Amino acid sequence: MxxxxxxxxxxxxxxxxxxxxxxxxxxxxxxxxxxxxxxxxxxxxxxxxxxxxxxxxxxxxxxxxxxxxxxxxxxLQSAPGMETVVSACGLFAITYDPIDADGVTSKVQDPSHGASLTFNGTTREYTQGQRTVLLEYEAYVPMAMNTMKQIGDEIAERWPSTRTAITHRLGTVRIGETSVVIAVSAAHRDTCYEASRHAIERLKQIVPIWKKEVWEDGSEWKGHQLGGWNPHGA
Structure with missing residues (x-):
């Protein structure tokens, strides 16, 4: 067979x-x-x-x-080329287009919230002395969308009344360009800081997104910075 x-x-x-x-x-x-x-x-x-x-x-x-x-x-490694994919609730998205950070932030605005925080992850030029030319991101999109929503659910449970939105970019992301935007709003600023940090760390732990670091003299595919992807990571 x-x-x-x-x-x-x-x-x-x-x-x-x-x-x-x-x-x-x-x-x-x-x-x-x-x-x-x-x-x-x-x-x-x-x-x-x-x-x-x-x-x-x-x-x-x-x-x-x-x-x-x-x-x-x-x-599990990637998904084929696609248009922007948005979750049913509209808060989570994966796209090949440049990310509008203000647009992501607008998704979490709430008149009862006194604070909002937006995290922008960008491509840096040097890592441990090695010059990066660009990054290429790929994802297993159906599972990536599910796990990003899982992160939002975790935050809502841990910090009630918060709102979280995440957009991640795939494809080629050049130096200084944004690869991920995470926006969080809450009644108070301390909750925003804690929830935003939780979101980016969990994204690295459980969302199946891979990046190819392209240098001046070579390239290498890598997972997230916390090691091999673990869908059951706590």
């Missing part, structure tokens, strides 16, 4: 293809079986495979989940 695995971003670049077909004698396999065979066939990508996650029909797949040949299996 043949099983098709879709690859994205750094993994596709590493292996030189976007789809891999694996052959198994049985009609059902587990994610563990798929991971083992990938490790055997692509030992040069072992370090990337170790920190990867699979989805089955757009849902996170557990190691022992049974997979059929007709299932849509993805090794």
């Amino acid at each position: 043949q099983y098709r695995i879709q690859l994205f971003a750094g993994m596709a670049e590493q292996l030189g293809e976007s789809v891999i077909t694996l052959d198994f004698p049985q009609e059902t396999v587990t994610i563990t079986d798929i991971r083992k065979k990938l490790n055997e066939q692509y030992s040069e990508a072992a370090s990337q495979l170790q920190g990867s996650f699979f989805t089955n029909n757009k849902k996170l797949a557990s190691p022992e989940e049974l997979i059929h040949p007709s299932d849509t299996i993805k090794l």
